[in-house]
Amino acid sequence: MDKIVIEGGRPLEGEIRISGAKNSALPIIAATLLCPGTHIIHNVPELRDIRTMLKLMETLGVSWERREANTLVINSDAVTEFEASYDLVKTMRASVLVLGPLLSRLGRARVSLPGGCAIGARPIDFHMQGFQKLGAQLELEQGYVDARVSGKLRGGTIYFDIPSVTATENILMAAVLAEGATIIKNAAREPEIANLIDMLTRMGAKIEGRNRDKLTIHGVKSLEPCETVVIPDRIETGTYLVAVGAAGGDVTLTNCRPAHLPSMFEKLRNCGLFLEEGKDSIRVIRSGPLKNVDVKTMPYPGFPTDLQAQLMTLMTLTDGLSVIHENIFENRFMHVAELKRMGADIMVDGGRAIVKGHGKLNGAPVMATDLRASASLVIAGLAAMGTTEISRVYHLDRGYDDLVGKLSGVGAKIRREKE
Numbered sequence: 207m208d209k210i211v212i213e214g215g216r217p218l219e220g221e222i223r224i225s226g227a228k229n230s231a232l233p234i235i236a237a238t239l240l241c242p243g244t245h246i247i248h249n250v251p252e253l254r255d256i257r258t259m260l261k262l263m264e265t266l267g268v269s270w271e272r273r274e275a276n277t278l279v280i281n282s283d284a285v286t287e288f289e290a291s292y293d294l295v296k297t298m299r300a301s302v303l304v305l306g307p308l309l310s311r312l313g314r315a316r317v318s319l320p321g322g323c324a325i326g327a328r329p330i331d332f333h334m335q336g337f338q339k340l341g342a343q344l345e346l347e348q349g350y351v352d353a354r355v356s357g358k359l360r361g362g363t364i365y366f367d368i369p370s371v372t373a374t375e376n377i378l379m380a381a382v383l384a385e386g387a388t389i390i391k392n393a394a395r396e397p398e399i400a401n402l403i404d405m406l407t408r409m410g411a412k413i414e415g416r417n418r419d420k421l422t423i424h425g426v427k428s429l430e431p432c433e434t435v436v437i438p439d440r441i442e443t444g445t446y447l448v449a450v451g452a453a454g455g456d457v458t459l460t461n462c463r464p465a466h467l468p469s470m471f472e473k474l475r476n477c478g479l480f481l482e483e484g485k486d487s488i489r490v491i492r493s494g495p496l497k498n499v500d501v502k503t504m505p506y507p508g509f510p511t512d513l514q515a516q517l518m519t520l521m522t523l524t525d526g527l528s529v530i531h532e533n534i535f536e537n538r539f540m541h542v543a544e545l546k547r548m549g550a551d552i553m554v555d556g557g558r559a560i561v562k563g564h565g566k567l568n569g570a571p572v573m574a575t576d577l578r579a580s581a582s583l584v585i586a587g588l589a590a591m592g593t594t595e596i597s598r599v600y601h602l603d604r605g606y607d608d609l610v611g612k613l614s615g616v617g618a619k620i621r622r623e624k625e
């Protein structure tokens with residue numbers, strides 16, 4: 207197993223190119239199951255989760271190749287299998303995204319229940335209730351959801367208690383070929399969903415309500431493959447913005463979409479960072495001390511839960527008190543114990559963390575526990591005095607394309623070593 211070693215305390219200077227969004231690429235790859243043909247996807251990041259998704263697609267009968275660095279060519283002529291096994295789903299919950307397209311194309315999908323994960327229980331009941339509303343019969347047996355429909359799925363009205371990102375995507379993919387219209391109320395509005403809607407529309411789907419919480423999908427008879435581009439990763443963008451905030455310096459992020467991070471920008475400016483937004487770039491400068499802010503994670507356009515851990519690290523470096531409410535997942539403070547090993551003063555009380563900033567962190571050996579928690583430890587290592595060693599870095603490989611290369615490129619002293 208590899209570890210990451212960081213010698214902290216060096217400001218970052220230069221340029222970082224942002225990769226395509228993991229959370230967009232995953233549903234877009236799943237959507238290629240909807241119709242036979244050759245699909246072309248640009249700006250696909252090089253990540254472990256993408257490789258897991260492609261492995262799953264292969265088991266369903268799909269073939270693929272990477273053309274140039276970031277273009278994926280997928281052929282889905284021969285989709286014959288309908289089962290996503292526990293071995294794959296347990297390593298990546300987003301595997302459940304094949305349920306909707308398989309049910310739509312083959313009338314059958316058998317997908318292992320993902321179970322809990324490091325950040326909470328994370329059920330898929332919204333997905334299942336949605337498929338039932340579209341006429342599917344669902345059975346739970348031996349840890350698998352077995353969904354079938356005789357004939358075609360039928361349109362229906364679905365209301366989510368909480369706006370769920372992957373449930374919205376799964377129902378969208380199931381509904382595009384259903385008979386009649388489907389309405390999703392309280393749909394999630396994350397930019398990754400708009401990216402999927404754009405792809406489905408290019409394939410011939412009829413969807414109204416892009417970027418709104420009510421989506422209407424008019425089922426069509428058939429779809430055609432298309433060429434699509436994955437949007438830049440807003441969570442990777444936010445992570446590097448915080449990294450510059452923590453370590454200090456002057457960095458320009460390129461190939462990103464500043465418009466996708468409204469709440470993050472507001473918070474970072476209140477922290478005292480200078481941000482200059484271009485159309486597809488953003489310059490971040492930290493020259494003075496950091497100010498404390500309070501944060502509540504919310505569905506988009508609110509503050510993303512996927513940036514909560516990173517922002518918490520930044521708050522440990524202020525000289526004030528900040529209160530961080532985690533409203534999306536019940537167990538997303540795994541990074542707290544590790545940050546405490548680096549000298550942070552944080553108290554957790556249910557879904558709330560109270561951070562007492564002391565202006566500095568000290569390097570220490572720490573352990574990555576989940577994807578975004580790992581990113582918060584890298585940021586802590588960049589800001590800390592001395593050496594930080596982060597073990598179990600396979601979590602970072604799931605979601606950060608060339609993290610060590612990108613940070614080394616802006617002057618960080620960071621390397622990967624065998625443990």
Ligand code: UD1
Binds near residue numbers: 300332333334
């Ligand atoms: C997606 C993102 C993940 C991000 C999360 C919240 C992908 C591949 N992953 O995950 O990075 O952290 O959105 O922005 O896009 N819920 C239920 N029942 C369900 C589904 C969800 O109760 O059937 C609850 C969840 O437990 C959670 C909330 O709804 O409390 C939102 O979760 P959801 O948006 O579904 O997260 P994911 O789509 O799994």
